[in-house]
Structure formats: structure tokens, C-alpha cells
Amino acid sequence: MSDFSQDNAAIFSQLTRFGHQEVVFCNDEDTGLRAIIAIHDTTLGPALGGTRMWQYKSEAEALQDVLRLSRTMTLKAAISGLNLGGGQAVIIGDSRGHKTEAMMRRFGRFIQNLNGSFITAEDLGTNLRDMEFIRMETSFVTGVPESIGGSGDPAPVTARGVFMGIKACVREMFGSDDLAGRSVAVQGVGHVGENLVRMLREENARVYVSDINDERPGRVAKRYGAEAISNNALFDIEFDVYAPCAFGATVNTDTIRKMKCAIIAGSANNQLADEKKHGKMLLDKGIIYAPDYLINAGGMINCYSEIAGYNKKRTMQLTENIYEATRSVLRKSREEHIPANEAADIIALKRISDIKKIKGSYICGK
CATH class of the missing domain: 3.40.50.720 (NAD(P)-binding Rossmann-like Domain)
Structure with a gap:
């Protein structure tokens, strides 16, 4: 089995373990965007989850984090009585030096392409301003400033x-x-x-x-x-x-x-x-x-x-x-x-x- 096949087998094994519906890998060379969006379960409604930006040690660590966090969001919505599913996104990189408007807006386009199955919000390494940039490309984002109709800082x-x-x-x-x-x-x-x-x-x-x-x-x-x-x-x-x-x-x-x-x-x-x-x-x-x-x-x-x-x-x-x-x-x-x-x-x-x-x-x- 090739290294590529082994990597794919490991990924699918993790998806089976956590019971995820969909995982999307986002890559854009022009903006330096490397991100993963995980949709765990949408039984109760669209998957809601934050976008975390972190300098992960490896892509495998980023994948493990997004899978675990998205499953947790499913449980969180369910036990809170909300009509939402669970999801999560992670962007691989240093939020203090690598993050740009272009990167966040390009990420917003990836979210838009999911047609509402995933809705994001801020998380570790992202803020209200980042949500504004994402909002420029998609309506599937929450936690935007109150000045533009959002709920503000959660x-x-x-x-x-x-x-x-x-x-x-x-x-x-x-x-x-x-x-x-x-x-x-x-x-x-x-x-x-x-x-x-x-x-x-x-x-x-x-x-x-x-x-x-x-x-x-x-x-x-x-x-x-x-x-x-x-x-x-x-x-x-x-x-x-x-x-x-x-x-x-x-x-x-x-x-x-x-x-x-x-x-x-x-x-x-x-x-x-x-x-x-x-x-x-x-x-x-x-x-x-x-x-x-x-x-x-x-x-x-x-x-x-x-x-x-x-x-x-x-x-x-x-x-x-x-x-x-x-x-x-x-x-x-x-x-x-x-x-x-x-x-x-x-x-x-x-x-x-x-x-x-x-x-x-x-x-x-x-």
C-alpha cells in the first residue's frame, strides 16, 4: 500500500470512529489558506461550529482536533435543546502573523459552497473582525458585530x-x-x-x-x-x-x-x-x-x-x-x-x- 493510500485509510478510520458525515479540506495557494471543515451530524439542524486558527504541529493533529471538537458541538446542541447539528473548522497557521482579510474571505467562499450545511462563528485565534470578513462572502456565519445585525461577543x-x-x-x-x-x-x-x-x-x-x-x-x-x-x-x-x-x-x-x-x-x-x-x-x-x-x-x-x-x-x-x-x-x-x-x-x-x-x-x- 502506498503512503498516500495509508494516509487515506487513516483518515477514513477516524471518520468512522467519530461518526462524521462530511469533512472538507480547504486549500488556497494564493492566500495561504489551509483549513479543515468537519460536519459531524445534522440530524437536529445545520452544523454550527467555530473556526479555530492554530499553529498545529502537523496536519494529523489539526484533523484530530477538528473531528473531536465537531462531535462535541453535536452533543452540546443536543443536550441544550437546540435545533442544530455539530461542526467545527480549523485553519492551520499562526493567527498573529499569517491571518489576512483575503484568507478569511477565501475561507468564507468554502463555507458558502457547503450551501448552509455548516454555519461558523469565532473561536480560538479568530475574532469578530474575522467574522465580518467571512460575512462578506457568505451569510452562513454568526457572532458578527451588533453594528451589522449580529449578536456580538458571545x-x-x-x-x-x-x-x-x-x-x-x-x-x-x-x-x-x-x-x-x-x-x-x-x-x-x-x-x-x-x-x-x-x-x-x-x-x-x-x-x-x-x-x-x-x-x-x-x-x-x-x-x-x-x-x-x-x-x-x-x-x-x-x-x-x-x-x-x-x-x-x-x-x-x-x-x-x-x-x-x-x-x-x-x-x-x-x-x-x-x-x-x-x-x-x-x-x-x-x-x-x-x-x-x-x-x-x-x-x-x-x-x-x-x-x-x-x-x-x-x-x-x-x-x-x-x-x-x-x-x-x-x-x-x-x-x-x-x-x-x-x-x-x-x-x-x-x-x-x-x-x-x-x-x-x-x-x-x-
């Missing part, structure tokens, strides 16, 4: 969903969702993390903040009356809630062994390095875990509201439903003694399965 809405998830977990663990006096460590204080810190401090929680950017924790801590700590010292401190709001895989074998917290609930995607193994470790250790794709769904809800024409009030109402959705997942986890991430998957996949049956019956005329 970070405050995402943070609100995480906040509601934390309150649900605190109620499950301590019997009350009152955050006054509770201690929360927020790792990563970008747009979402900083908004979360503000909400927590407004309820008089004691908040620790850390970030890979050495200057950011001090600034955020001073602004909101929090306490800045280094990333290296994060798991040496005892606190009630660990809220990862930066990169994924921070919940792994080493960190779980060190953790002195009761709850993990944050906005970062793919927090568990190994979903099956580490979900079970948390269950055995008695740590409550709020599945990331459930409580960070506020950004997706914000984009969905833009598509559906909802106002800000309705958007926040939908986001606050994350509280009860989290309670349902934690209840199932407790009653069936299964990891919370497994409980969330079961609930999300059941909704997709049920809708498939309805659609099948409709098509067959039953």
Missing part, C-alpha cells in the same frame, strides 16, 4: 452558562447554590474567564485566578478583588471549585491525583484528557464534574439566537436553563453511579436518536 453569555453550571454543582455537593464564601479557582482569564470572575465576585465567592499570561491574573485580580496565583501552584491549594477556562486536557491522571477540590466546572473544551478513564477517576474520587460541552453552551446558544432571531432577554433565558440541565445530568450520574460525562452523552445521544426516528417515520409516511 463571551459574556458563555460565562453566564458556566456560572449557572457552577451553581448547580454547588447545590448538588453542598445542598445550596449560594456561592458566598465558596472558593473558586479560575484557570484562564481571557474574555470568558474574566466575565466568570466578575459574576463569582458579585456573589461574594472567594476567587483565585491564574493564566499562562503572567500579567493577566494580577490585572483581573485587582479589578475584581480576587487573588492571583501561578499555574504551577494551582493544585497545591484547597478550594471548592476548579474552573478551567483555557486549554483542554488539564484534567488528567497527574492533576486528578493532586486535586483538593470538590467540583470541576469551567468553559474550556475537552477538559478530560481521556474521557472514559478520567471521568471514572473523578467519580471514584468523589469530585463532581460538570461536562464542559453542557455548561459552556452559552456561546452556541448566543449564535443560535442570532440565527433564530431571538433577543438578548430570550438568549439569557435559554442560557440559564443550563442550571436545570446540569442538575439532570448530575442526578443521572448519582443515581446510576456513572461518570457525569457519560450521563451527559446518554442524554444528548438519546435526543438525536429520538429525532432520527421521527424523521424516519415522516419520510416513510408512517
Whole structure:
């Protein structure tokens, strides 16, 4: 078998593993665009997912990331009750030096050619301005500035969903969702993390903040009356809630062994390095875990509201439903003694399965 055939076999093997419907590779020499769009499932509606721009070590790493993230978006939409499917896009490159208007507009043309099966929004390495450029070539983009009819920055809405998830977990663990006096460590204080810190401090929680950017924790801590700590010292401190709001895989074998917290609930995607193994470790250790794709769904809800024409009030109402959705997942986890991430998957996949049956019956005329 040739190297080319082996590479193709590996790609199709990954598509089969994750159950994707379609993966599109986008290449444009004139603009330097190298991108992958993954459409995981469109049972509930068109696939919505962010466009991430990152300097991946290899194309294989980029493919693995886009496949995993797009599947997560399917589960996120399903468990949030949204009529959307899951998708994701990644652009390979350094967002600080390689990104241009021409590149983003050319990427918009690729999205347009998918005829509405994929709708994008901002993600790591992209911003509102990039969405404006994409919007120049296609209408299948959300999260554009409010000045041109969009919903604007989704970070405050995402943070609100995480906040509601934390309150649900605190109620499950301590019997009350009152955050006054509770201690929360927020790792990563970008747009979402900083908004979360503000909400927590407004309820008089004691908040620790850390970030890979050495200057950011001090600034955020001073602004909101929090306490800045280094990333290296994060798991040496005892606190009630660990809220990862930066990169994924921070919940792994080493960190779980060190953790002195009761709850993990944050906005970062793919927090568990190994979903099956580490979900079970948390269950055995008695740590409550709020599945990331459930409580960070506020950004997706914000984009969905833009598509559906909802106002800000309705958007926040939908986001606050994350509280009860989290309670349902934690209840199932407790009653069936299964990891919370497994409980969330079961609930999300059941909704997709049920809708498939309805659609099948409709098509067959039953």
C-alpha cells in the first residue's frame, strides 16, 4: 500500500470512529489558506461550529482536533435543546502573523459552497473582525458585530452558562447554590474567564485566578478583588471549585491525583484528557464534574439566537436553563453511579436518536 493510500485509510478510520458525515479540506495557494471543515451530524439542524486558527504541529493533529471538537458541538446542541447539528473548522497557521482579510474571505467562499450545511462563528485565534470578513462572502456565519445585525461577543453569555453550571454543582455537593464564601479557582482569564470572575465576585465567592499570561491574573485580580496565583501552584491549594477556562486536557491522571477540590466546572473544551478513564477517576474520587460541552453552551446558544432571531432577554433565558440541565445530568450520574460525562452523552445521544426516528417515520409516511 502506498503512503498516500495509508494516509487515506487513516483518515477514513477516524471518520468512522467519530461518526462524521462530511469533512472538507480547504486549500488556497494564493492566500495561504489551509483549513479543515468537519460536519459531524445534522440530524437536529445545520452544523454550527467555530473556526479555530492554530499553529498545529502537523496536519494529523489539526484533523484530530477538528473531528473531536465537531462531535462535541453535536452533543452540546443536543443536550441544550437546540435545533442544530455539530461542526467545527480549523485553519492551520499562526493567527498573529499569517491571518489576512483575503484568507478569511477565501475561507468564507468554502463555507458558502457547503450551501448552509455548516454555519461558523469565532473561536480560538479568530475574532469578530474575522467574522465580518467571512460575512462578506457568505451569510452562513454568526457572532458578527451588533453594528451589522449580529449578536456580538458571545463571551459574556458563555460565562453566564458556566456560572449557572457552577451553581448547580454547588447545590448538588453542598445542598445550596449560594456561592458566598465558596472558593473558586479560575484557570484562564481571557474574555470568558474574566466575565466568570466578575459574576463569582458579585456573589461574594472567594476567587483565585491564574493564566499562562503572567500579567493577566494580577490585572483581573485587582479589578475584581480576587487573588492571583501561578499555574504551577494551582493544585497545591484547597478550594471548592476548579474552573478551567483555557486549554483542554488539564484534567488528567497527574492533576486528578493532586486535586483538593470538590467540583470541576469551567468553559474550556475537552477538559478530560481521556474521557472514559478520567471521568471514572473523578467519580471514584468523589469530585463532581460538570461536562464542559453542557455548561459552556452559552456561546452556541448566543449564535443560535442570532440565527433564530431571538433577543438578548430570550438568549439569557435559554442560557440559564443550563442550571436545570446540569442538575439532570448530575442526578443521572448519582443515581446510576456513572461518570457525569457519560450521563451527559446518554442524554444528548438519546435526543438525536429520538429525532432520527421521527424523521424516519415522516419520510416513510408512517
